[in-house]
Amino acid sequence: MIQFKHVSKRYPPGIDALPDIDFEIGDGEFAVISGHSGAGKSTLLKLVAAIERPTGGVVLVNGQNVGALKRNAVPYLRRNLGLVFQDQKLLFDRNVFENAMLPLSIAGFPPREAAKRVRAALDKVGLLEREKAMPIALSGGEQQRLAIARAVVNRPNLLIADEPTAHLDHETARDVAQIFRDFHQVGVAVVVATYDSGLFPEARRIALNHGRLA
């Protein structure tokens, strides 16, 4: 599903975020990328979603060489991924339902079918009752659950999350971790970058240290 072959990423003016990295994550696998701040976790996930391009090596996602993708092909790659960001990236002028609907609107889903999918996703993360609420009215944990609902509404086969529990208290973080676990159990491959790999004891751990596999 994800293959990194001698991948390097260098930021100007010559900072090596990932000097040379090799690993593979299979279909339906649950992997945690752990490491201290600045270890290269976020960079690695950005390379998977083509938010960044590798400086060297090959990144394969679902068999596609992400680094060689043309600019106009990148959106179609991202539509097959579920992305959850540390800062959620919710739209605060739209309600919960509209936020979760966004990926389906982008993909041009018929409204009735899209609404069904959105409600199903909100139900899975326990936000169906709050579909009309604005994000500002949600707690940190609820905002993160909304971000997860938005990530899975497209029914991707790969869910990627960057520090999804970073700003949450321990109890809320455990709830959010359970949601990822639930999605993994229905066959979705999950890759979570986190400093707290203890939240996902059953997941395969890929530890990073200064951009190298530890």
Added chain:
Amino acid sequence: MIAWLHQHRDAFLLALRRLTATPLNTLLSLLAIGIALALPAGGQMLLANVLHLASDTAPSPQISLFMSLDAPRAASEDIGARLQKHPGIRAVRFVPREDTLARMRTSEGLGDVIDILTKNPFPDAFVIDPSDDSPAAMEALAKDLKRLPRVEHVQLDSAWVRRLDALLKLGRTGVALLAVLLGVGLVAITFNTIRLQVLTQRQEIEVSRLLGATDAYIRRPFYYFGLLQGLLGGFVAWAIVRLATLWLAGPVGELAQLYSVDFALAPLSRGDSLLLVALAAVLGGLGAMLSLRQHLGD
């Protein structure tokens, strides 16, 4: 195809929502566009009215054809017959040289002069109404008539036509210049509005890109916004011109009565109205396109 239509519907609704989200800003932008477009549109309406008035009240331009002095009457009659059959001539009137002499003799101050002449100095003449009274057509007809045998001189009575034509040309040029300048103004207004939209929607654009939005998907609502703003601005311009026409109709009617002219100020024609609104929408779209190219980049 259905997905594409859904995306267009969503983009259109989003553009409408953005337009109505800040009603005061939208109203002021529409007024600025409306007033800018009303000036050339009003100028066009006035020009059309002047043209209509001129064609109704001014005499038709004519061509005078003079035979040579030694041309016998038979030659004049032959020319007369040819002129009757000429496709470029609507009507022709023969003026015999004797009639001209008699008319001159009765003219004040000329009688004594005419009396001392030993022979009639006036030639046979024709007064011609051309089928097409545009200056170019009259010039061409005059050239054609000059080639007829025994024709000494052909005179165009089209000075006023030329003056009116020149004035109308000046008016049209002025209106076109105004339209170009204010059209650029409309593009600038839309450009700036879209720039502000892009700035305020920066986060939505970024999130949409991360969730798989194509460039077309991101740009589409802005295009609709520009088109809608231009379209509505065009309607405002049309309404301003219509109101001005209604307002001016009374005073213009009174003035026309004083000059015994049957004239009423006509509003913009349906074609001109449609053109105004369509052009406004196109210019709005152009403003959006330029702004997106500048501010959304690649």
